[in-house]
Amino acid sequence: MKVICDGLDLSDAVLKVGKALGVKKTNPVLEGIFLKAKGDNLTLIATDTELTIEKTIRADVMMEGETVVTGKYFSEFVKKLENEQVELSLTEENLLKIKYSDSESEMQCFSAEEFPKTDKKIDENYFVMKQSDFKRIINMTVFACSQDDSRPILKGVLFEIADARVTAVALDGFRLSLARADVSAFSAAMKAIIPARTLGEIARLLDKDDDEIRITLNKNTLMVENAGTTLVSRLFEGDFINYKQIIPSEFVSNVRVNAKTLEASVERASVLARSDRISIVKFDIKENVMYVIAKSEIGNVNEPVPVNMDGKDMLIAFNSKYITEFLKINEDEFIAIHLNSPIAPCVIKPVSGDQYLYLVLPVRINA
Numbered sequence: 001m002k003v004i005c006d007g008l009d010l011s012d013a014v015l016k017v018g019k020a021l022g023v024k025k026t027n028p029v030l031e032g033i034f035l036k037a038k039g040d041n042l043t044l045i046a047t048d049t050e051l052t053i054e055k056t057i058r059a060d061v062m063m064e065g066e067t068v069v070t071g072k073y074f075s076e077f078v079k080k081l082e083n084e085q086v087e088l089s090l091t092e093e094n095l096l097k098i099k100y101s102d103s104e105s106e107m108q109c110f111s112a113e114e115f116p117k118t119d120k121k122i123d124e125n126y127f128v129m130k131q132s133d134f135k136r137i138i139n140m141t142v143f144a145c146s147q148d149d150s151r152p153i154l155k156g157v158l159f160e161i162a163d164a165r166v167t168a169v170a171l172d173g174f175r176l177s178l179a180r181a182d183v184s185a186f187s188a189a190m191k192a193i194i195p196a197r198t199l200g201e202i203a204r205l206l207d208k209d210d211d212e213i214r215i216t217l218n219k220n221t222l223m224v225e226n227a228g229t230t231l232v233s234r235l236f237e238g239d240f241i242n243y244k245q246i247i248p249s250e251f252v253s254n255v256r257v258n259a260k261t262l263e264a265s266v267e268r269a270s271v272l273a274r275s276d277r278i279s280i281v282k283f284d285i286k287e288n289v290m291y292v293i294a295k296s297e298i299g300n301v302n303e304p305v306p307v308n309m310d311g312k313d314m315l316i317a318f319n320s321k322y323i324t325e326f327l328k329i330n331e332d333e334f335i336a337i338h339l340n341s342p343i344a345p346c347v348i349k350p351v352s353g354d355q356y357l358y359l360v361l362p363v364r365i366n367a
Contacts, residue, residue, distance in 0.1 A: 001065025002089040003037040005057060007081040007100070013044045013055040014075045016229055019201050021071045022048035029114045032068040033075075035088065035096075036112075037061045042088075045118070046071055051198055052118045054230040063089075068110035069096050077105070118232050124218035125187045127161050131206040131213045131226075133181035137168045138203045139329050140179035140356050145196040146172035156193040156236040158243070161186050169243050170196070175322050176243060176359040184212060192217055193240055198233035205229055247359060248345060251338040253311035255285060256351060259335045262292070263327035265303045269294035270320035272301050280363055281320040285339075286313045294320075316342045317365040326358045 014033065022030030034045040042059035045052065067090050077098070078086070087099035095106040138157075146154035151173075158169045161183060169178045205226045206213060216223045217235065224231045266281055273279040273294035284291040290307045294300060316339060326348065338347040342365070348358040 001037050002063035003042050003059045003061045004087045005042055005059040007084040007086045009057040010086055011078045011082045013057050014078050016055045017044045017046040017053045018075050020046040020051045020053040029068055029110045031071055032110050033071040034068050034115045036066040038064050050234050052232040056228045065090055066112040068112055068115050069107055122216050122218050122221050122223040125190045126214055126216040127183045127186035128212050128214045129183040131211050132208045134213055135203050135206045137179035137181050138199045141168045141170040141177045142196045142199050143325050144170040144172055144175050144177035153236050153238045156195045158240040159192050162189040174361050178357040180355050193236040251340055253314050253339040255337040256308040259327055259330050262305055265292040265305050266320055266323050269301045272296055272299045273320055279320045280317050282317040284315045314339050317363045322360045
């Protein structure tokens with residue numbers, strides 16, 4: 001193998017595929033990046049067997065071939081070569097020779113035959129949608145995924161595609177986040193549970209524009225291709241929680257509030273609530289004002305936030321983290337907060353439309 005490529009292109013490709021590198025695996029080759037020179041391209045692949053990322057860049061290939069180089073050191077090394085033309089060649093001693101300017105270095109390689117092959121024949125089902133919409137529903141859900149290894153199914157987001165629409169749902173036992181968007185094409189009604197880690201990497205590949213992205217999947221594998229990068233991931237298998245049974249449909253109190261005003265107030269209150277184990281913030285809602293309250297050994301805060309309310313007065317408390325994390329990713333100027341009692345789930349929706357829904361459980365308090 002012998003190939004010349006642009007150092008910036010190489011560094012960018014290594015950065016992208018490096019997100020899938022195996023960590024502390026029993027098979028050392030999974031800590032490596034597969035390099036394949038063929039035609040006019042250099043292809044880089046990394047995998048931990050759960051997630052695989054492949055990136056192809058233009059290159060001057062003088063001798064076709066393939067090898068696997070240790071990912072961590074190769075990544076750190078090529079970062080320093082972004083302003084260089086880089087020549088990569090494989091020696092008979094299975095060393096990757098790296099030439100740049102008037103210098104050269106060598107790195108030990110693994111045999112390419114040891115690297116696991118990825119099946120990219122994934123075409124059983126598909127859906128197509130705007131990149132901006134897909135990125136939005138990822139951002140609106142992944143933060144609510146569980147971090148608990150004992151319930152792995154909740155470490156993913158449920159995607160349901162039907163009637164030219166996708167509904168994405170994540171929950172962790174304390175809150176639930178749901179987002180919807182239109183799809184421009186789909187093969188059939190389908191469901192898939194996509195790991196949060198996979199969705200995070202997909203989001204990094206996407207632009208916030210109206211270009212479309214095609215997601216193809218079969219029973220247990222998903223594939224996304226975009227701008228020379230291919231991502232293949234295993235899906236979670238099993239039954240997701242019946243989230244529709246969790247969401248209440250009627251409420252006794254409905255509050256309309258400016259989202260940024262509320263976010264700023266809750267963030268200030270949470271500063272003084274940090275000494276508590278779960279950083280409790282209370283909402284005391286009366287007529288057209290909602291007092292955001294926090295008390296701790298550090299001090300206390302009681303801020304009035306203007307609201308429009310219809311229904312009963314309410315005093316309710318939350319873990320401030322669960323409120324601020326939603327408000328940070330919310331893009332609407334005004335939101336509607338729906339309540340039933342101080343111990344019943346709170347539901348937050350847009351003032352108009354049904355593009356998202358956020359449910360959060362309150363914290364029991366002594367009024």
